[in-house]
Amino acid sequence: xxxxxxxxxxxxxxxxxxxxWVIRSxxxxxxxxxxxxxxxSGRWTEYMGRVLTYIGDQSVRPExxxxxxESIPFTDGMIELLTFISENxxxxxxxxxxxxxSIFIEWVLHASGLxxxxxxxxxxxxxxxxxxxxxLRCFHAHDCEQCPINLCKRKVLCDFKEQQAKADVHYERxxxxxxxxNDFCPVKELKGGDIAMPRKGFTLEKLLCKAIxxxxxxxxxxxxxxxxxxxxxxxxxxxxx
Numbered sequence: 017x018x019x020x021x022x023x024x025x026x027x028x029x030x031x032x033x034x035x036x037w038v039i040r041s042x043x044x045x046x047x048x049x050x051x052x053x054x055x056x057s058g059r060w061t062e063y064m065g066r067v068l069t070y071i072g073d074q075s076v077r078p079e080x081x082x083x084x085x086e087s088i089p090f091t092d093g094m095i096e097l098l099t100f101i102s103e104n105x106x107x108x109x110x111x112x113x114x115x116x117x118s119i120f121i122e123w124v125l126h127a128s129g130l131x132x133x134x135x136x137x138x139x140x141x142x143x144x145x146x147x148x149x150x151x152l153r154c155f156h157a158h159d160c161e162q163c164p165i166n167l168c169k170r171k172v173l174c175d176f177k178e179q180q181a182k183a184d185v186h187y188e189r190x191x192x193x194x195x196x197x198n199d200f201c202p203v204k205e206l207k208g209g210d211i212a213m214p215r216k217g218f219t220l221e222k223l224l225c226k227a228i229x230x231x232x233x234x235x236x237x238x239x240x241x242x243x244x245x246x247x248x249x250x251x252x253x254x255x256x257x
Contacts, residue, residue: 017188018109024194025114025121031091034120035064041076041084061140061166065152072149085120086127093245100249102133107256109135113169117142117152138172162201169202194220206237216241
């Protein structure tokens with residue numbers, strides 16, 4: 017039985033937020049106040065749709081956006097971790113569940129040469145339209161009250177496990193690697209024997225600490241905070257060897 021590694025993308029695989037990094041492609045490298053103030057809580061994807069339209073209105077071509085996105089830094093040790101995963105596909109399946117978008121993730125993984133490490137990406141679908149503007153859609157609809165309206169990562173993880181089970185693929189354990197508030201919901205789906213890997217100092221670690229201090233019984237997974245992908249790599253190597 018394989019190990020399933022689940023990654024978030026922003027502030028996990030890459031050491032920044034891809035949605036704010038793209039603003040560097042605008043002539044002023046900033047957004048106007050009216051646009052920044054248009055964000056409504058829980059509706060980030062709709063806001064990003066407006067940001068991408070604004071970027072298109074500034075005559076920024078997709079090729080320029082791509083070159084800017086390819087300069088986003090990887091988090092320390094993540095290149096080594098993804099390389100290890102790509103070399104051990106017989107033991108490890110790997111997916112990304114992210115609130116970024118399909119084009120940004122595709123560009124960044126392709127530039128790194130590590131796309132082969134990742135079996136599937138679940139994120140907001142993006143397209144380049146006939147004008148050369150990037151357009152964005154919400155990933156799915158769901159009824160989870162804890163998550164943003166466009167994406168419940170727990171539902172994605174459950175649906176993925178269900179699909180895999182139908183294909184007779186079952187996992188010995190799941191390692192979930194993330195940083196944000198929207199990673200807390202899928203971590204609650206983990207079982208004993210699974211490992212939740214929150215990035216140290218980020219929201220997910222704080223939420224897990226709070227839940228544990230309040231005596232939560234909905235967190236049976238082992239919790240292993242990390243600062244570098246190399247720590248995750250050591251753990252993963254020990255698990256499969």
